[in-house]
Amino acid sequence: xxxxxxxxxxxxxxxxxxxxxxxxxxxxxxxxxxxxxxxxxxxxxxxxxxxxxxxxxxxxxxxxxxxxxxxxxxxxxxxxxxxxxxxxxxxxxxxxxxxxxxxxxxxxxxxx
Numbered sequence: 001x002x003x004x005x006x007x008x009x010x011x012x013x014x015x016x017x018x019x020x021x022x023x024x025x026x027x028x029x030x031x032x033x034x035x036x037x038x039x040x041x042x043x044x045x046x047x048x049x050x051x052x053x054x055x056x057x058x059x060x061x062x063x064x065x066x067x068x069x070x071x072x073x074x075x076x077x078x079x080x081x082x083x084x085x086x087x088x089x090x091x092x093x094x095x096x097x098x099x100x101x102x103x104x105x106x107x108x109x110x111x112x
Contacts, residue, residue, distance in 0.1 A: 024064065028064070035052050037090050
């Protein structure tokens with residue numbers, strides 16, 4: 001049994017994880033409230049609200065990657081970053097390709 005005043009490396013790791021998760025949680029709440037209040041109060045133009053919602057969504061993804069998934073630029077996490085980038089590229093290709101196909105179908109199906 002360990003004495004109460006003895007600090008081991010496991011205690012430091014759990015303290016760091018709790019602090020990291022708490023910071024990430026608070027930042028996520030703030031980045032959720034900002035666009036929510038802008039939409040509810042209709043405090044700006046449609047385009048401004050759209051930019052803020054997309055911007056805070058991207059920031060939340062970064063916050064979640066850093067604080068909850070603990071992805072950083074260390075040598076051990078390089079393959080995680082490469083995998084994440086590959087996944088983002090594949091999703092981007094699928095989304096952009098789908099939008100392109102939908103646009104062309106809409107353009108060609110117009111009744112004149």
